[in-house]
Amino acid sequence: MSTTEIGPEATSPWWTNAVFYQIYPRSFSDSNxxxxxxxxxxxxxxxxxxxxxxxxxWLSPVMRSPMADHGYDVSDPRDIDPLFGDLSVMDGLIAxxxxxxxxxxxxxxxxxxxxxxxxFVTALAAAPGSPERARYxxxxxxxxxxxxxxxxxxxxxxGPAWTRVSEADGTPGQWYxxxxxxxxxxxxxxxxxxxxxxxxxxxxxxxxGVDGFRIDVAHxxxxxxxxxxxxxxxxxxxxxxxxxxxxxxPGVHEIHRGLRRVLNEYPATxxxxxxxxxxxxxxxxxxxxxxxxxxxxxxxxxxxxxxxxVRAAIENSMAAVASVGGTPTWxxxxxxxxREVTRYGGGGVGLERARAMALVEFALPxxxxxxxxxxxxxxxxxxxxxxxxxxxxxxxxxxxxGRDGCRVPIPWEGTEPPYGFTSGASTWLPLPRDWxxxxxxxxxxDLDSTLTLxxxxxxxxxxxxxxxxxxxxxxxxxxGCLAFRRRGGLTCxxxxxxxxxxxxxxxxxxxxxxxxxxxxPPNAAAWLV
Numbered sequence: 001m002s003t004t005e006i007g008p009e010a011t012s013p014w015w016t017n018a019v020f021y022q023i024y025p026r027s028f029s030d031s032n033x034x035x036x037x038x039x040x041x042x043x044x045x046x047x048x049x050x051x052x053x054x055x056x057x058w059l060s061p062v063m064r065s066p067m068a069d070h071g072y073d074v075s076d077p078r079d080i081d082p083l084f085g086d087l088s089v090m091d092g093l094i095a096x097x098x099x100x101x102x103x104x105x106x107x108x109x110x111x112x113x114x115x116x117x118x119x120f121v122t123a124l125a126a127a128p129g130s131p132e133r134a135r136y137x138x139x140x141x142x143x144x145x146x147x148x149x150x151x152x153x154x155x156x157x158x159g160p161a162w163t164r165v166s167e168a169d170g171t172p173g174q175w176y177x178x179x180x181x182x183x184x185x186x187x188x189x190x191x192x193x194x195x196x197x198x199x200x201x202x203x204x205x206x207x208x209g210v211d212g213f214r215i216d217v218a219h220x221x222x223x224x225x226x227x228x229x230x231x232x233x234x235x236x237x238x239x240x241x242x243x244x245x246x247x248x249x250p251g252v253h254e255i256h257r258g259l260r261r262v263l264n265e266y267p268a269t270x271x272x273x274x275x276x277x278x279x280x281x282x283x284x285x286x287x288x289x290x291x292x293x294x295x296x297x298x299x300x301x302x303x304x305x306x307x308x309x310v311r312a313a314i315e316n317s318m319a320a321v322a323s324v325g326g327t328p329t330w331x332x333x334x335x336x337x338x339r340e341v342t343r344y345g346g347g348g349v350g351l352e353r354a355r356a357m358a359l360v361e362f363a364l365p366x367x368x369x370x371x372x373x374x375x376x377x378x379x380x381x382x383x384x385x386x387x388x389x390x391x392x393x394x395x396x397x398x399x400x401x402g403r404d405g406c407r408v409p410i411p412w413e414g415t416e417p418p419y420g421f422t423s424g425a426s427t428w429l430p431l432p433r434d435w436x437x438x439x440x441x442x443x444x445x446d447l448d449s450t451l452t453l454x455x456x457x458x459x460x461x462x463x464x465x466x467x468x469x470x471x472x473x474x475x476x477x478x479x480g481c482l483a484f485r486r487r488g489g490l491t492c493x494x495x496x497x498x499x500x501x502x503x504x505x506x507x508x509x510x511x512x513x514x515x516x517x518x519x520x521p522p523n524a525a526a527w528l529v
Contacts (some may be wrong), residue, residue, distance in 0.1 A: 015270045015293060016327045018055040019458055020369045024335045025062055025084055027409045028372055030422035039085040043093045046100055053458035056103035058214050060335055066116050068183035069391055073114035077201040094209045103211040110198050111220040112184040120185050124165055128174050135193055136185050137177040149175055152229045153246060156180050158395040179246050181391050189221045189255055199262055206266045218273030222251030242279050256291040280320040287326040294329050294367060301337050305344045305353045307482040307496045328366035332357055333374055339406045342380035349523060351377050355453055355512040356494060356525035362457045363492035365470050373410055376438050377450035380405040387430055404429055413441035456510055466490035466529050491528040495520045504528055
C-alpha cells in the first residue's frame with residue numbers, strides 16, 4: 001500500500017471540498033425565447049441545481065461583450081451583456097442562489113479585452129507612444145516599412161498574434177498583440193492602470209455578493225521582456241508548452257498577489273485559476289498562500305480511460321499542490337474540452353466509463369467541477385459545418401472544428417428539440433433529435449439514470465463521514481484496475497478491464513453499474529465502506 005498526501009485538512013474553507021457546477025450560460029436555459037440561454041434561465045433552474053446538490057455555480061462569461069469569442073472578449077467588465085439580462089437579473093440570481101445555500105462565482109478575463117472596449121477604441125484613435133496605447137501592447141513592425149509583425153508569435157486560435165492598425169491619417173501603423181483572436185487585444189500588465197481597473201472590477205462584483213471568480217488564462221497576462229521570438233515547430237492550436245513565452249512568465253505572480261489582497265478583504269471569497277502549466281513545481285507557485293485559492297489541474301480530463309493513466313493523473317494532480325499545502329481540483333470536462341462520454345469511446349461504453357469516472361472523481365479529496373450536462377451523460381455532438389460558431393473554425397481555415405460540439409444546449413424535457421431549453425423555434429446550436437431519453441425530465445424518473453447517479457454521489461459525498469481526510473492510500477489491484485481509500489474510511493475501486501473483478505472488502509455504498517454476481521463489471525466503479 002502506498003500513500004498520496006495533500007495539505008492538512010483542519011477547519012477548511014468552503015471551497016476546499018465543494019462541488020462546483022459550471023454553467024455555460026448561452027447553453028443552459030433560455031428564459032426569453034431567443035434561442036440563447038441567459039441569466040433568467042439560470043435563475044429559473046436553481047431548484048434543479050439545489051436538487052442536484054451542488055455547492056457553488058461557476059458562470060462562464062456574462063459581462064458585456066460583442067461575442068467574438070462567446071463572452072471572453074469583454075467590452076465592459078462591470079456590466080451584464082443584454083444577451084444574458086442585466087444587473088438586476090444578476091442581483092436576483094445571486095440573492096436566490098444564496099437563499100438556496102448555493103454560492104455564485106463568475107468568469108473574469110484579465111489577460112485581454114474586447115477590441116470594442118472603450119480603452120482600445122481610444123487607443124486606436126491615439127498616436128503611437130500615447131498613454132492610451134500604453135494600456136495595450138503596441139509595437140512598431142519589422143522591416144524597412146514596418147510591414148512585418150514585431151515577432152513570430154502565433155495566436156492560440158491560428159494565424160499571427162499581431163494585427164496592424166491604420167493610423168489616424170490612414171497610413172499603415174503599429175501592430176497590437178492578441179494571443180487569442182484579433183478581437184481580443186492583450187492588456188499591458190506593466191501599466192499600473194490595468195491593475196487598478198481589475199481591482200475596480202473585483203470590488204464591483206464582490207460588493208454585489210459574488211462569492212468568487214474563475215480567472216481565465218491565469219497563466220497569461222505577464223509578458224517576457226523584449227517579446228523574444230520562439231521556435232514554434234511543435235506548436236499546436238489551442239495548446240501551449242511550458243517553455244511558451246506567451247504564458248507563465250514570472251511577473252504573473254505579483255498580479256495574482258494583488259488579486260488575492262482584494263479578496264482577503266471579503267471573507268469567504270475565492271479565486272480559481274485556469275492554469276495550463278504542466279510542471280508541478282511551477283503549477284504549485286500559482287496557489288501559494290498569498291496567490292490563488294485553487295488552480296485548475298486538467299490531468300484527469302486529459303487522461304485516457306485506464307487504471308494506469310487515471311492513477312498517474314491523480315498522483316500528479318495531488319503532487320502538484322502538496323508542496324504548497326494546496327487543495328487539488330478535479331474535472332472531467334468543461335466548455336473547452338470534449339465531453340467525457342465521447343472521449344472515453346462514445347456510445348454505451350463511453351457512457352459506462354464516464355459514469356465510473358464520475359465516482360472516481362467524487363471520491364477524491366478536494367474540489368470537484370462538473371460541466372453542465374455531464375450529470376446527464378451528454379456526448380459531444382457532431383455538428384454540420386454551417387452550424388459551427390467557434391472562432392477557431394474560421395481562424396484555422398476550417399481545419400479545426402473548435403469547441404461547439406461540447407456546447408450544445410441542455411435538454412430539459414419533452415421528446416423533440418429544443419427539449420424545453422427555449423420557447424422559441426430555434427437554438428443557437430442545434431440539439432440532436434435522439435436526445436429525448438437524456439432530458440432532465442426523463443432522467444429524474446429513472447433510478448438507474450446518470451442524473452440519479454450524480455445526485456446520489458453528491459449527497460453521499462456531502463453527508464457521509466467516510467469522505468474525510470486529505471490523503472488517499474493506494475491498494476494493490478488486479479491488472480487494469482485501481483483502488484484507493486480515503487482516511488475517513490471510503491474505498492473506491494475502478495475496473496477498467498473487459499471482465500468482472502472481485503470487489504475489495506466492505507459494504508457497497510454505490511456503484512456506477514449493477515454488480516455481476518457480487519463482482520464489479522467492466523468499465524465500472526464502486527464505493528465501499
